[in-house]
Structure formats: C-alpha cells, structure tokens
Amino acid sequence: ELKVEQNPLFLSMQEGKNYTIYCNYSTTSDRLYWYRQDPGKSLESLFVLLSNGAVKQEGRLMASLDTKARLSTLHITAAVHDLSATYFCAVDNTDKLIFGTGTRLQVFP
Amino acid sequence: ETGVTQTPRHLVMGMTNKKSLKCEQHLGHNAMYWYKQSAKKPLELMFVYNFKEQTENNSVPSRFSPECPNSSHLFLHLHTLQPEDSALYLCASSQVWAEGGEAFFGQGTRLTVV
Numbered sequence: 001e002l003k004v005e006q007n008p009l010f011l012s013m014q015e016g017k018n019y020t021i022y023c024n025y026s027t028t029s030d031r032l033y034w035y036r037q038d039p040g041k042s043l044e045s046l047f048v049l050l051s052n053g054a055v056k057q058e059g060r061l062m063a064s065l066d067t068k069a070r071l072s073t074l075h076i077t078a079a080v081h082d083l084s085a086t087y088f089c090a091v092d093n094t095d096k097l098i099f100g101t102g103t104r105l106q107v108f109p
Numbered sequence: 110e111t112g113v114t115q116t117p118r119h120l121v122m123g124m125t126n127k128k129s130l131k132c133e134q135h136l137g138h139n140a141m142y143w144y145k146q147s148a149k150k151p152l153e154l155m156f157v158y159n160f161k162e163q164t165e166n167n168s169v170p171s172r173f174s175p176e177c178p179n180s181s182h183l184f185l186h187l188h189t190l191q192p193e194d195s196a197l198y199l200c201a202s203s204q205v206w207a208e209g210g211e212a213f214f215g216q217g218t219r220l221t222v223v
Contacts, residue, residue, distance in 0.1 A: 031210060033212070035214075040146065041216070041217075042199060042215060042216045043199070043201075043212045044214075045211050045212075045213065046212075048211045076196075088152065092210065093204040094152060095140065095157075095159065095164075095210075096142065096157050096165060097154070097201075097203075097212050098154065099144075099151055099152040099154075101151045102152075104200075105111040
C-alpha cells in the first residue's frame, strides 16, 4: 500500500525566510504533484513532476523530485504572507492520486 | 465556466435523509474521483471511475453510493449518514495515461450531518 508522508505538518515562518517541505513516499512512482489549498477552498495544482531529477519553479516556490530516494521537496524562498496555505504532495499510484498529510504554512511579518 | 463544477456547495442533512452530490467536468477527461477531506485527516480517496467504470472502492461504507452515467458526470448518493461523515467532499478529474495526468479539483461540497 502506498503511503505518502509530509513534514513538517505545521510550519510557521517569518517573511523573508527560506524553508523546505519534504514529501516521502513508500513505493515506486515517477509522477508527483504539489497542490495548494487555501482555507475553505479547493485544491489548486502547483507543480507536476514526471521524472527523476525534475525541477519546476514558479515565483518563490521550487519543487524537485528524486525518484530513487522517493522524495520530493518544495522549497520556499523569501516567504511572503500570500504563501500562507496548506500544501499537499500527491503521488500517482496506478492512475489515482494518493495525498500526503499536508503542511500547513503560516507566514508572519 | 470552471473545469470541474460541484453542486451543492453546502449541504446540511439529517441522518435519515437521502441526498446526492453532483460533479461535472468540462475538461474532456476520462477519469473522475471522489475524495473526502475531514478536519485533521489527510485527503481520503473514496472512489475512482476510469472510462465510466468504477475501478476503486476504498472500503467506503455502503451509505455512500457513487454513480457515473458518463465520463463528464459523477454523483455521490448519500443515505442514512452519520455525524462523523461531515466533511468536505471533493470531486476531481484527470486524463489517465496522458502526459502530466494531474487531477483538477472542484470547489467541494461542505457536508454537515445533524
């Protein structure tokens, strides 16, 4: 059974700081996705990572995938308040997505 | 028109009621999903439909009954629910076997069982 773990579960960080969210998964997969969810809202797709070594960047967020280590990272550079949300990674498992526990990020001044 | 539309957005129902959640996708995808999101729990996959055929039932109680009449529509029929079934129910669609294959989510139905 595929298990997807994220850490940390909660992250409170100051504006301007950098931090990394980690996503580990238990079985082989070469498709990994990152989503963002604002309170009371649905999930918004951020990144699609399809191969080992894939790196995608959008604004202050950068995601990478290491399929050999079964690890993806979401790096936040110079955080701003607008990045406050819950971030989920999801791993493709025979054409269905299994989600991690989510990382609730709060950025404060 | 958004890619994945869910109705209603909010639903309050008693434990003896019968109601249905509706999901419609306008993206031409061939797979649709129901997920449940409870407070303090990860997103739980409930049902998967590929090409209108149910391919996954993730040990969901029979008081939840899915229906997929075509590749664009997905329903979740609810009856005799319990208070612990109160949650956000999210519908998603994707194009399986395609490059990318990311899932697109609807806005969700916030269900409260009283």
